[in-house]
Amino acid sequence: MNDTLQTGASAGTDQGAARPLLDIRDVVKRYGATLAVDHVSFALRPGEIVGFVGPNGAGKSTLLKLVSTYLEPDEGEIELAGHDVVKDPVAARAELGYLAEHNALFDGMRVVRYLEFVGRARGLSGGELAARLDWTIGACALQAVTKKRVHECSKGYRQRIGLAAALIHDPRVIALDEPTHGLDPVQMAAFRDFLRSLAPGRAILFSSHIVGEVCDTCERVVAIHKGRLVADLPVAELARRAKRDGRTLDGELLRLLEPAAAATPNEPRSGGAPR
Amino acid sequence: MSARPLGLVRGAYVIAAREFSAWFDSGVATASTIAALLLANSIFMNEFFLAGRIDMTPFFARLPLLLVLFLPAQSMRLWAEDRRTRTFEVLVTLPLSAGSLVLGKFAAALALYALFLAGTAPIVVMLCVLGSPDLGLVASGYLGALLFGGLLLALGGLLSALSPDQVVAFVLGALLSASLVLSGDERLVAVLDGLFQGVNVGTWIHDSFSALPHYDELVGGVASLAALTYFVGLSALALWLTTVIVRRLRT
Numbered sequence: 001m002n003d004t005l006q007t008g009a010s011a012g013t014d015q016g017a018a019r020p021l022l023d024i025r026d027v028v029k030r031y032g033a034t035l036a037v038d039h040v041s042f043a044l045r046p047g048e049i050v051g052f053v054g055p056n057g058a059g060k061s062t063l064l065k066l067v068s069t070y071l072e073p074d075e076g077e078i079e080l081a082g083h084d085v086v087k088d089p090v091a092a093r094a095e096l097g098y099l100a101e102h103n104a105l106f107d108g109m110r111v112v113r114y115l116e117f118v119g120r121a122r123g124l125s126g127g128e129l130a131a132r133l134d135w136t137i138g139a140c141a142l143q144a145v146t147k148k149r150v151h152e153c154s155k156g157y158r159q160r161i162g163l164a165a166a167l168i169h170d171p172r173v174i175a176l177d178e179p180t181h182g183l184d185p186v187q188m189a190a191f192r193d194f195l196r197s198l199a200p201g202r203a204i205l206f207s208s209h210i211v212g213e214v215c216d217t218c219e220r221v222v223a224i225h226k227g228r229l230v231a232d233l234p235v236a237e238l239a240r241r242a243k244r245d246g247r248t249l250d251g252e253l254l255r256l257l258e259p260a261a262a263a264t265p266n267e268p269r270s271g272g273a274p275r
Numbered sequence: 276m277s278a279r280p281l282g283l284v285r286g287a288y289v290i291a292a293r294e295f296s297a298w299f300d301s302g303v304a305t306a307s308t309i310a311a312l313l314l315a316n317s318i319f320m321n322e323f324f325l326a327g328r329i330d331m332t333p334f335f336a337r338l339p340l341l342l343v344l345f346l347p348a349q350s351m352r353l354w355a356e357d358r359r360t361r362t363f364e365v366l367v368t369l370p371l372s373a374g375s376l377v378l379g380k381f382a383a384a385l386a387l388y389a390l391f392l393a394g395t396a397p398i399v400v401m402l403c404v405l406g407s408p409d410l411g412l413v414a415s416g417y418l419g420a421l422l423f424g425g426l427l428l429a430l431g432g433l434l435s436a437l438s439p440d441q442v443v444a445f446v447l448g449a450l451l452s453a454s455l456v457l458s459g460d461e462r463l464v465a466v467l468d469g470l471f472q473g474v475n476v477g478t479w480i481h482d483s484f485s486a487l488p489h490y491d492e493l494v495g496g497v498a499s500l501a502a503l504t505y506f507v508g509l510s511a512l513a514l515w516l517t518t519v520i521v522r523r524l525r526t
Binding site: 065068069070071072090091093094096098100102104105106107108109113117118120121122123149165 | 279280281286289290292293296297300301360361362364365367368369370371372525
């Protein structure tokens, strides 16, 4: 990891004193001979929104699946609010709000029934469940579709239903895989504001391959390429370097990815998560 | 607020409630249950008017042949459907144990089957109106039908977890269910014994593998410990194996 550009929170910034809510330590994941995640380490502390960027197939979704406990790491450790995802996956899942890449939903269910189901499965009941339902439906602007079946909803609504399900239990750690996929520009702007409003007391990791979106939302960016962590730095630093070198943010990120690509020309291609 | 995982039973209840309502969301389950119910009742009525006996023995005797098709059709979707639609990831990332998921899905399937059995209650009512059937025998028959169906659903769920394709899960489930029934048929036992003389393969399979002798005991009013152990034990084994497979599918 010596070649990794690290100036972010995990490298010790103003948030370094707080205990990490999400701690990823030297994690490795292989699919057969393919190394999908290669000794990745970083941490998120309360109040942090971290953008997780990289090209398609870089290993972003695999790492988020590892965080969600859907996959288990071959090496290394992941702690979620102090719970090891391998040793105590049920307790770890209780702390996590997770939106998967493909955002699979139970299509035949009515939206409100689906959210109720997720809330109950996460231990909510009675007035507490009703209050959280009201909050998530309002926060994710789902009022117009609560009585509809999920398969009757548009792509944008489906994404918001997935987000509402991820937030219904008020999790301390939020992991979102391409959360703005399917949202229009207005919805994306609203989403960014919403995510920032959620940040206090929580750790939010969201993946995207659009650098501009990440820079508009986050204070810190973690970049991964071919399964390797290639950068972990504040967005302000990325922007400063881009301005200094006369590049766009995308151009600056591409420059960060180049050494990693050049260092591993003969290794098997890192892939995304299995379907 | 977030750290409050449910226990095994409460988690299973939440899953069962969702799965049970999902059967009716699809509409296919409703249609197939009604079709199976009409078939079961018509088979009984045919036997009843031919034999003219005030008992349900002919109904319970024919029931396994119907169930070897009906129950695998019900269980084939238990896991294969979630894997196809990727909702498997939703389920296994909820703060529930694999045991809760398996138990919940099984309970929902068993509840739907119990609803099917409840749909045959008009037969009992009709028999009571026409005469005095042995209600103990009827109750024992229903217990046998429930345990037999539970075993087929548990085995079908296991095959559904093993196969990502529902059709494959159905075919394998129907074959396994049919072999559990047919291996108890005296004619088949005689044929197999005749084919492998001296080894008595047919008798060995009948005594050690077949569900039919145990089912016949219960339908005949004998709730033996051997029969109960067979159905409950094999069902529990199938559910445990499903739990192991669901855990492995996740990793």
